[in-house]
Amino acid sequence: MRRFLAVLFLLFAAPALAQVPVAAAASLRYALDDAAAAFTRATGEQVRISYAASGNLVQQIEAGAPYQLFLSADEAHVFRLAEKRLAPGRGTVYAVGRLVYITPPGSVLKPDPALASLKAGLTSGQVRRLAIANPETAPYGARTVEALKAAGLWKQAEPRLVTGENIAQAFQFVASGAADAGFTSLSLVKSPGFKGRYALVPAQMHQPLTQRMVLLTNATPPARRFHDWLLSPAGQKILARHGYLPPA
Secondary structure, eight states: OOOHHHHHHHHHHOTTEEEEEEEEEGGGGHHHHHHHHHHHHHHEEEEEEEEHHHHHHHHHTTTTTOSSSSEOOOOOHHHHHTTSSSSSSSOEEEEEEEEEEEEEEEEOOOOOOTTHHHHHHHHHHSSSOOOOOOOTTTTHHHHHHHHHHHHOOOOOHGGGGGEEESHHHHHHHHHHHHSEEEEHHHHHHHHHTOOSEEEEEGGSSSSOOEEEEEEOOTTOOHHHHHHHHHSSSSHHHHHHHTTOOOOO
């Protein structure tokens, strides 16, 4: 961890970069890349984004990583930083995510909201590897466990789990065919090149994926401007294009 933090400090301190260091949940990879590019075109200011599971990013921030803005895939991790006084407030909801059940290209399984095909695949042995994000550190992983329990599939599914470090890795397991089925975010299946199939998991099967962001104690004016831009109509339009619902 110390070596990792030392590298971060060197990168973020380099004057030639002059970029805002942002920590973001892995589910945001394509959406936030697009948003950051649009922000740079509009303002000339640049953003450097590090993606990982929300829980892992919080651990980095607690260890001293010099991020200025944190975008979580839930609310709890932002509240944790506020309670530890690593953020001056409890942040702002910027989007609501959606959980999806996916299968790889060429799969005979047809994803459905009720997870009936997953149940059939687990029973028949067609689903030998089921990819999810680590529920201990990734909010989408925790919501997946809730959905599987709500569908009565947890006992069947648990022995077949292939756990990704974050939701993006779980997505790659399925997209590459390394897993027979899995769960990820709607924003990732809307990424370029995904050829598999997916179905939205009904929101009532899990706790809401209300996503909150917060400026950290060392936030600079450019970080504040990027934060505000993400809440603007231009920023929200990009997030919506990637499958996110607007804040309530």
